[in-house]
Amino acid sequence: MEDLLAEFIAESRDMLEALSGEIVAWEADPADRARLDAIFRFVHTVKGNCGFFEFPRLEALSHAAEDALADVRAGRRQADQSLVSAVLAVIDRIAEIVAAIGEGREQPDADDAPLIASLDANAEESAPAPAAAATRAQRRQSATPRTIRLPVELLDRVMSGVSDMAVARNDLARRIAQHEGETGLDAPFNRLSAILADLREAITRIRMQRIETLFSGFPRMVRDLSHELGKQVMVEIESGDVEIDREMIEVVRDPLVHLIRNAVDHGIETPAERQAAGKREIGMLQISARQTGSEIRIGIVDDGKGIDGDKLVEKAVAAGVLSAEEAKLLSMRERNALICEPGLSTAKEVTAVSGRGVGMDVVRANIEKIGGSLMIDSTPGSGTRMMLNVPLTLSIVPSLTIGVGERTFAIPRSYVEEIVRASSEEMDSAQIGGREFITVRGQRIACVGLEEILGVESTCPRDARLYVLIRLVGGDIFGLAVDAIHNHEELVVKPIAPVLMACGFYVGTTQLDDGSPVPMLDVSGVARSAGMIREVKDRSLRRELRHEREEERVLIPALMFRGFDGAERAVEMDAVRRIEKLAVSALRKAKDGSAQAVIDGRIVPLIGLGGFKPEGEEVNLFRAGEDGDERAYAYAEIVDLCEFDPSEVVTAEGASGQRLALIGGRPVELFDAAALLAGAPALANAEA
Amino acid sequence: MDRSLLLVSIAGERAAFASEIIRSVVELDSITPVPRAPAHIAGLAALRSRAMTVVDCRRALELADADEAGSLAVVVELDEFLYALVVDAVEEVVPFDTEPSEIRADLLPGWTRASVGMVETSAGPALVLDPANLIEGPAKRKAA
Numbered sequence: 001m002e003d004l005l006a007e008f009i010a011e012s013r014d015m016l017e018a019l020s021g022e023i024v025a026w027e028a029d030p031a032d033r034a035r036l037d038a039i040f041r042f043v044h045t046v047k048g049n050c051g052f053f054e055f056p057r058l059e060a061l062s063h064a065a066e067d068a069l070a071d072v073r074a075g076r077r078q079a080d081q082s083l084v085s086a087v088l089a090v091i092d093r094i095a096e097i098v099a100a101i102g103e104g105r106e107q108p109d110a111d112d113a114p115l116i117a118s119l120d121a122n123a124e125e126s127a128p129a130p131a132a133a134a135t136r137a138q139r140r141q142s143a144t145p146r147t148i149r150l151p152v153e154l155l156d157r158v159m160s161g162v163s164d165m166a167v168a169r170n171d172l173a174r175r176i177a178q179h180e181g182e183t184g185l186d187a188p189f190n191r192l193s194a195i196l197a198d199l200r201e202a203i204t205r206i207r208m209q210r211i212e213t214l215f216s217g218f219p220r221m222v223r224d225l226s227h228e229l230g231k232q233v234m235v236e237i238e239s240g241d242v243e244i245d246r247e248m249i250e251v252v253r254d255p256l257v258h259l260i261r262n263a264v265d266h267g268i269e270t271p272a273e274r275q276a277a278g279k280r281e282i283g284m285l286q287i288s289a290r291q292t293g294s295e296i297r298i299g300i301v302d303d304g305k306g307i308d309g310d311k312l313v314e315k316a317v318a319a320g321v322l323s324a325e326e327a328k329l330l331s332m333r334e335r336n337a338l339i340c341e342p343g344l345s346t347a348k349e350v351t352a353v354s355g356r357g358v359g360m361d362v363v364r365a366n367i368e369k370i371g372g373s374l375m376i377d378s379t380p381g382s383g384t385r386m387m388l389n390v391p392l393t394l395s396i397v398p399s400l401t402i403g404v405g406e407r408t409f410a411i412p413r414s415y416v417e418e419i420v421r422a423s424s425e426e427m428d429s430a431q432i433g434g435r436e437f438i439t440v441r442g443q444r445i446a447c448v449g450l451e452e453i454l455g456v457e458s459t460c461p462r463d464a465r466l467y468v469l470i471r472l473v474g475g476d477i478f479g480l481a482v483d484a485i486h487n488h489e490e491l492v493v494k495p496i497a498p499v500l501m502a503c504g505f506y507v508g509t510t511q512l513d514d515g516s517p518v519p520m521l522d523v524s525g526v527a528r529s530a531g532m533i534r535e536v537k538d539r540s541l542r543r544e545l546r547h548e549r550e551e552e553r554v555l556i557p558a559l560m561f562r563g564f565d566g567a568e569r570a571v572e573m574d575a576v577r578r579i580e581k582l583a584v585s586a587l588r589k590a591k592d593g594s595a596q597a598v599i600d601g602r603i604v605p606l607i608g609l610g611g612f613k614p615e616g617e618e619v620n621l622f623r624a625g626e627d628g629d630e631r632a633y634a635y636a637e638i639v640d641l642c643e644f645d646p647s648e649v650v651t652a653e654g655a656s657g658q659r660l661a662l663i664g665g666r667p668v669e670l671f672d673a674a675a676l677l678a679g680a681p682a683l684a685n686a687e688a
Numbered sequence: 689m690d691r692s693l694l695l696v697s698i699a700g701e702r703a704a705f706a707s708e709i710i711r712s713v714v715e716l717d718s719i720t721p722v723p724r725a726p727a728h729i730a731g732l733a734a735l736r737s738r739a740m741t742v743v744d745c746r747r748a749l750e751l752a753d754a755d756e757a758g759s760l761a762v763v764v765e766l767d768e769f770l771y772a773l774v775v776d777a778v779e780e781v782v783p784f785d786t787e788p789s790e791i792r793a794d795l796l797p798g799w800t801r802a803s804v805g806m807v808e809t810s811a812g813p814a815l816v817l818d819p820a821n822l823i824e825g826p827a828k829r830k831a832a
Binding site: 160163164166167168407408453454455456494495496497498499500502503505506509510511515516517518519 | 718720721722723724725726729732733734736737738739740741767769771823824825
């Protein structure tokens, strides 16, 4: 009985959560039968369960709501504003009671009769719906997806178990390698490795949740808020199938709620104001999520009155946050960012909903704490766009592993601006007052050797060293000289013991593939000890400057795709003439391994098939080159449209001449038009 | 109450840890040194997929270094962090069910700070050490 009750509570909670979006959608379009059915199903399920458990209040409430909704379903009644509100109120009361039962509290003391009466506002008779009763059993079955609940600790234990297994596997791999293939264990070991890799990925995904679970409550919140404020707001949610770490959902929830409340309260105008401004009475609010590499970008866009940048600057100058001269230098985005300074809201009056200043400073601080950022674009009169960037998880950090002498350390990639080789021609070095300065593209940058800071030995000749240019949060750049850069990798970072934290040079520990622990450097601690951090008053200004700079970097758009061999590659968008599907029957494979495709009545050399035979009737391909000298490239699927930084492209040594671009923190083989043309000989005599 | 003590030897003296706080006893095969760490912290080592902070007990007790660095460590968990306390030797586990008694004599400063009392065991007297004090090390105490 206990178990059944727990299941009932859990099921009801799940449905309530899923429902809040449905209700608002239904209100917007009462004719939407699917939404109506979903809501009906909920009250119906509650009612069915109540009979079993003896919760008379729940039963009365759900019964009344079911009756009213059944009438709508049967076409005996129209879903109007008052009915929607009444149903909402009933569902809220059900949620309260369910929560109370779940926590073993007394049920909230309130009179349900007015709620039930409000459902029946028009004197229409509400006879029980016979049709509903007949299909009861069948409906209950399809009410919720098959899920189970697990304590998070158990998940964590499984996760660390899998990590342990990976370390043991690597150890085993080393030992097997010592015997050079004489153990006969290679095949089973490889199988084990593959299974482990699969398992690891699955476990990581278990910790991920669809961002929809976070977004589903927002339509209801906006609805209630806009009613309260006498505004009309239409919410559009696009979750783009993004998945996000469970912990991260909890961390971003509050900042998001805050930004949305702000948008409704201060952004979107009242219907009268909107009409006067020549806009539609109903305001639009878009909430969307996108995954780009290892970051998630959440956008909140409204078509309200925007942020008054001039007024913000005026206030900021008056409050002494910045001087009038500094204010003149600000870009639009920097002006908007002033809204995050404590006490600088432009709201004319304090409202009950979001108060004044609304702690935008707190919102920003919380986002930055988890390594995220907030960007605000606004056009006065026509709307505001807030972009929230947060990392995918709290614990996996894209990193660079660097070496000095025998020692290896990790640094978070997000700080790394650029890597310059000491012997590089672009670089000039000078010794000033005992401190090394390098000049890169006209900018003079102070440098410090990591060995000097950590008191270890460097084993590398001076002119073979590498300078990692690090941009600090304040915007200052300094160069960190190291002996070697080992790898770009995504590392699982764990906290470091307090006794080591206290030395001020480390933020965490991580493990390399071979299981050896590596400390992760505290970049700002390193900079501080070398005197590289200036006291900057205008911290936020500099930070915004950094965003501006990032945008100024020219990024090249590319198409990332997965080949038939499973590898991800990218091709510069400019090289792609056309993306299309072609019937498999139009492909031909020659004995020598080359392949051709017939496109628009011409024979075109085909690359990318390798030894694979495409499945299905059609194959994806893109075309490059020009008329008469064209190549087709077949691929399995498109991964993403992406951008890469040309300054980060490297060319592999040796004959392959492979170019690698850093996309989403991973190295990806990159093609341009020339590489594609070189990938297969032209068919000059085929046309003859 | 069933309590027991793990007897270890550090710089020729017998010391003891309450066994309920001990996760395991391991042979450390490699230690990653951490530059700029306090002198008594030997570095980091891995216990499967978790990192441990390695504490050199001789240094934590302000004693002379051993001729040959030991690799035997007692692993304890404190506030969700693992620490490997490097000792010279691990002797045995002895049952013990009374409280350690106060020491009525001046000891060397390192031992005074790290110990919580003395016990008489079947193998002879031993000082009971508190791992938290060992981990904190001598430097902090001077600063305080």
